[in-house]
Amino acid sequence: MSTFSVLQTITHPVFTQHKLNVQIKRDDLIHNIISGNKWRKLKHNILHAKSIGAKGVITFGGCFSNHIHACAFACFDHGLPVIGIIRGEESSQNNYTLAWAKHWNMQLKFVDRKTYRMRDDETYLKQLQQQYPDHFIIPEGGSNALALCGVSEVIEELSQQSEFDTLMTPVGSGGTLAGLIMGDKCKHNLLGIAVLKQQHYLEQAVLSLLPNQIKQSSNWRIAHEFHRGGYAKFSQIDADRIRAFSHIVGIDFEPIYSGKMILALLDLIASGYFPEHHRIVLLHTGGLQGLAGMFERGLLNQDEWPLLPAPPVR
Incomplete structure (x- = not known):
């Protein structure tokens, strides 16, 4: 079980306007089923x-x-x-x-x-x-200690692929961000985007996973203002913005995890959060299969989103 996921530069009018360099770590392409x-x-x-x-x-x-x-x-x-x-x-x-x-x-x-x-x-x-x-x-x-070892390899791969200032990731259970912290050793800014409404529970979840010698790392934070109402919650405007972004950059996202990271990125850029020429890497955590549940519950129009493999005979 080994791989080295692609790092892809993406262009968007907003990035050009604000003079930002944005790349995306395509962990969604690691495996066609066990992705991200x-x-x-x-x-x-x-x-x-x-x-x-x-x-x-x-x-x-x-x-x-x-x-x-x-x-x-x-x-x-x-x-x-x-x-x-x-x-x-x-x-x-x-x-x-x-x-x-x-x-x-x-x-x-x-x-x-x-x-x-x-x-x-x-x-x-x-x-x-x-x-x-x-x-x-x-x-x-x-999310456990073994998971952190796997996630930390993202940092090792990135060190061979590009130089960057900030790495962004969605945060659900905290394991991905904890693994990035463990691998990074305070070399970059790590920005987690909370996808659920849990206040500071997520910080504690991340800290509980980290080895004691790394718990004092100060190069990371979780932004709690971009959860869009809570886990798996989003508006039609949110969904439309994600699809519009996907259309421009040619990469699919879902609105539960990576899509919320994209919306957070756009909102942060609009607020002037990133200085000019800042180098940003986005971690695409996969999870497109989760779209099927949205289709089944009538929360999304299947015709407007990526085509998923047909389900097995039930």
Whole structure:
């Protein structure tokens, strides 16, 4: 499981007007299924599970989770049985995301919200471990110490590709930003764009993942003002702006993660946040499969967004 994702320069009238150099790290192109930060996070988790002789993997996610989708395929590809603890109703099992997860032999176990909130509780995890001995547990979003090792490789790759001042990434569970902090060693500005409304929970989530010797790093921050109303929330204007940007630069984004980073970039530029000739790298974290859930719920018009692979026979 190795790769070196492309760094692509993108042009846009706004960048030209403000004399900015903008590039995008195309982690969305790493793999046609396990794309973006999910590939980075799962890489060492899967290798570790195999190295310890685990009989299988257990992980957590919602009904439309990019992580569930990616983990199901990664385990299938490596011959590892996998159990997905799913927040939601069993009636969701045939949606696009979970239909693919089942197609790749993920065993789905649906739990209510109260039970799902225990996903990081030590007692609950011990019970799971007793119920499924010799299974390796990967947390929600794949964010743990092993994930940080994979994400930190982004910095190593960038050091061989280009010089830059600021690296931007969407922030959901905090693992991607934590991995970038660990790899960067205070050499660049790291700007995380919160995609959910959790105040300073995200800062604590990032710090909890970092090794003690790196917790004092001061070269990163999370911008909380660009969540567009909360996780998976956005307006029609937001969606239209993302599609317009995609049309100009020739790269697809979804409105849950990377699309919110794009809107934040445009808003920050308009506010004068970046000085002239600033060099910005955007980390494209993939996740386009999440569009299917938006189509199924009528939140987006399928004809206006990228074409996704047809779902498996349900």
